[in-house]
Amino acid sequence: MSRVIAFTAKTSTNDELKGIKKKRLRVRGKKVDSTEDVKNWIYEIIVVAPKTPKQIQTETNFSAMHVWRYCQQLLKEGRIEKDGHIYKKKGLGDYQVRLERINQLTKQGFSQIPIIQPLIANIKRPDLKSGSAKSNYTQLRSICLGRAIPTFKCHPEDWHAHETTIAFRDEYFKYKNTDRLPAHIRKSLRTFYQLCLKYPLSEMEALQLGIDGSKDEVGKYADCKFHGNEFEDLMNYYLNKNDLEMAAYVAFATETFGRPGRVFMAKASDFHIVKEKLTRTKATWDSDWSYDERLVADRRMQMELYSALKEKIAIETFEIEVFEGKLYESKTNVTWPKEIRNPLAVSTVKKWLATRKDRIFGKDDETFAQFSSRIIAALKEGYNAVGLTHPYFYKRAMYALRHCGAHLWLVRTGYNYDAVASMGWEDINTLRLFYGRYDPTRRKQAYKMAY
Numbered sequence: 337m338s339r340v341i342a343f344t345a346k347t348s349t350n351d352e353l354k355g356i357k358k359k360r361l362r363v364r365g366k367k368v369d370s371t372e373d374v375k376n377w378i379y380e381i382i383v384v385a386p387k388t389p390k391q392i393q394t395e396t397n398f399s400a401m402h403v404w405r406y407c408q409q410l411l412k413e414g415r416i417e418k419d420g421h422i423y424k425k426k427g428l429g430d431y432q433v434r435l436e437r438i439n440q441l442t443k444q445g446f447s448q449i450p451i452i453q454p455l456i457a458n459i460k461r462p463d464l465k466s467g468s469a470k471s472n473y474t475q476l477r478s479i480c481l482g483r484a485i486p487t488f489k490c491h492p493e494d495w496h497a498h499e500t501t502i503a504f505r506d507e508y509f510k511y512k513n514t515d516r517l518p519a520h521i522r523k524s525l526r527t528f529y530q531l532c533l534k535y536p537l538s539e540m541e542a543l544q545l546g547i548d549g550s551k552d553e554v555g556k557y558a559d560c561k562f563h564g565n566e567f568e569d570l571m572n573y574y575l576n577k578n579d580l581e582m583a584a585y586v587a588f589a590t591e592t593f594g595r596p597g598r599v600f601m602a603k604a605s606d607f608h609i610v611k612e613k614l615t616r617t618k619a620t621w622d623s624d625w626s627y628d629e630r631l632v633a634d635r636r637m638q639m640e641l642y643s644a645l646k647e648k649i650a651i652e653t654f655e656i657e658v659f660e661g662k663l664y665e666s667k668t669n670v671t672w673p674k675e676i677r678n679p680l681a682v683s684t685v686k687k688w689l690a691t692r693k694d695r696i697f698g699k700d701d702e703t704f705a706q707f708s709s710r711i712i713a714a715l716k717e718g719y720n721a722v723g724l725t726h727p728y729f730y731k732r733a734m735y736a737l738r739h740c741g742a743h744l745w746l747v748r749t750g751y752n753y754d755a756v757a758s759m760g761w762e763d764i765n766t767l768r769l770f771y772g773r774y775d776p777t778r779r780k781q782a783y784k785m786a787y
Contacts, residue, residue: 378406386424438489446477451492454531475524485511505546522547557770560728561743568680569722582714584688587681592674593741594663596734600704602696607661617651672760742771
């Protein structure tokens with residue numbers, strides 16, 4: 337005898353979705369009687385801002401299947417649209433969707449975007465010692481996340497070559513009140529074009545877009561330097577206030593021309609005193625001592641040949657103390673040799689180091705942010721006291737000492753760019769570009785020396 341089993345199909349009422357049980361009908365944690373209430377709640381969530389299924393799950397605490405069923409119903413009713421994997425209100429423009437995508441992007445998530453991976457790979461290349469690859473990545477991230485200028489944000493995958501570049505450029509001009517993108521931004525965008533967008537950018541196109549590689553930074557820091565005895569005056573200002581730390585910071589940061597972050601991390605064990613012997617000469621008609629070896633030799637000959645000279649020439653050999661050491665620069669990933677030669681700077685740093693054990697600067701529990709805040713305030717006070725007026729001293733008080741140090745060493749070496757570059761730059765081009773605007777008076781002096 338055969339058994340016949342009859343199944344009765346459960347029909348859904350108009351206000352219920354198939355597969356949704358009534359005990360699961362909740363809106364913001366409260367029970368409701370109809371799936372229509374839940375569906376409207378999800379619609380309201382999507383109307384506020386485009387959402388991914390995962391985001392809807394998080395807000396509603398529903399399973400992926402339940403979210404999919406509700407969204408499918410809304411799609412059938414024509415109340416929402418789907419753009420890729422994002423649900424959005426019907427008729428919402430692509431711009432709003434793209435903006436929502438970037439608003440949902442985090443600093444960590446940015447590095448996971450597929451189109452960005454060539455930049456990440458460049459950072460990991462062992463043959464690229466400089467920090468330019470990392471700088472290109474971080475600069476692009478700042479642009480896309482709205483940190484370069486708050487009026488522009490863009491997901492890297494939504495960057496449409498020329499169209500988006502022009503939009504960013506125009507927004508940058510408006511926000512910064514300028515007519516030229518900075519060199520580091522232009523370089524970052526050119527790299528993004530070549531490595532990520534795979535676009536062969538021509539020189540003419542780069543020029544038209546405003547991201548060309550032409551050098552417009554010539555002499556940018558040519559005037560940010562000490563004149564006369566301003567270096568000594570600044571150290572003495574702090575010494576007279578019994579602020580040995582600030583006097584030592586000015587001495588060390590200027591002589592080593594290190595970047596502020598690396599000066600903060602400098603180790604006392606990396607610097608030591610050495611003694612050097614120098615020979616100098618001075619005649620009665622000279623205003624100061626000369627250390628030029630050729631002049632010393634000439635005057636020795638004069639003394640031997642013309643013992644009856646009425647004018648007196650003094651030649652002496654003496655011993656001086658200088659600091660020698662090393663300082664690591666993360667931007668170039670190189671440890672550079674450093675020297676401190678100014679007598680007042682040497683004596684000041686020597687006294688300060690006698691009080692230090694590990695780091696040369698900063699308190700034991702002090703962060704760089706805390707340290708720099710304290711140092712910047714003291715530097716601005718000192719700059720004002722000794723009459724330093726260049727705006728850069730007050731705009732970037734700590735970095736100003738780096739530029740002053742570069743000028744100090746260029747003068748010491750007779751503008752020998754190779755010699756100075758060997759202490760902190762990978763090539764001489766940067767020095768020539770930023771500091772090399774030649775002083776006309778020095779040029780005229782050079783003319784006179786030719787005769």
